Amino acid sequence: MEKHVSYKVTFKETADEWLFQYRECDRVIHAFFNIKGKRVLKLLQAVQFPGTIDDMEKWSQYKKVVTIELVINDYSFETFWTKYNLKVKKEASQKVYDKLNLVEKIKCFNALKKYDEFLAKTGQAKAHLVTWLNQKRFNDEY
Numbered sequence: 001m002e003k004h005v006s007y008k009v010t011f012k013e014t015a016d017e018w019l020f021q022y023r024e025c026d027r028v029i030h031a032f033f034n035i036k037g038k039r040v041l042k043l044l045q046a047v048q049f050p051g052t053i054d055d056m057e058k059w060s061q062y063k064k065v066v067t068i069e070l071v072i073n074d075y076s077f078e079t080f081w082t083k084y085n086l087k088v089k090k091e092a093s094q095k096v097y098d099k100l101n102l103v104e105k106i107k108c109f110n111a112l113k114k115y116d117e118f119l120a121k122t123g124q125a126k127a128h129l130v131t132w133l134n135q136k137r138f139n140d141e142y
Contacts, residue, residue, distance in 0.1 A: 004030055007056050008106075010067045011037070019106060020056060027053040033103050075105040083112055086126050093129040104138070111138040118142035 003024040010017050016037025021030045029051050050056040060068055077097045081090065100108070115137070119126055127137065 002030075005053060008035075008069045008110075009059070010069075012065060012067065019103075020050060022053045022056070033106070035103055035106060075102065075109065080105070080108060080112075081129070083109070084129050084132075086129060088128050089130045093133060096130055096133040100133070104136075108133070108138045111140070111142070114142040115140075 004021045005024055005027075006022075007020045008017060009020065014037060017035040018037070019031075019033040019035055021032070022028060023030045050059060056068070059066060077094045080097065081087075081093070097105070097108075115132075116126075118124075127135075132138070
């Protein structure tokens with residue numbers, strides 16, 4: 001199976017979020033996902049699209065404008081089940097999770113830390129994972 005390297009780019013000014021996946025073998029872009037935002041057209045028009053890992057690494061010099069994170073490549077249910085850490089209704093949760101597209105799965109991983117912080121601050125009980133997924137609570141602003 002072909003291995004990929006993934007970078008999440010967040011623009012500080014607009015909070016736009018993009019995910020870039022590159023093939024590890026030749027370091028060329030494999031996939032691009034617009035997680036949140038509309039600036040992608042400006043990027044394409046300005047011929048600044050990072051088509052290789054080397055291009056992406058050059059973006060790291062713009063720390064005042066963007067945040068670049070190397071992200072996990074394992075967006076499997078098992079990994080998320082472990083991170084969510086409420087072991088209730090696993091089969092039902094997996095059915096819902098498997099229906100999500102990659103961008104939604106990434107949002108789940110990204111929202112989890114803020115959700116846990118929100119629960120600690122408010123004292124609310126953690127929702128069962130199947131409920132959290134069905135209600136698309138990964139889109140909530142915590």
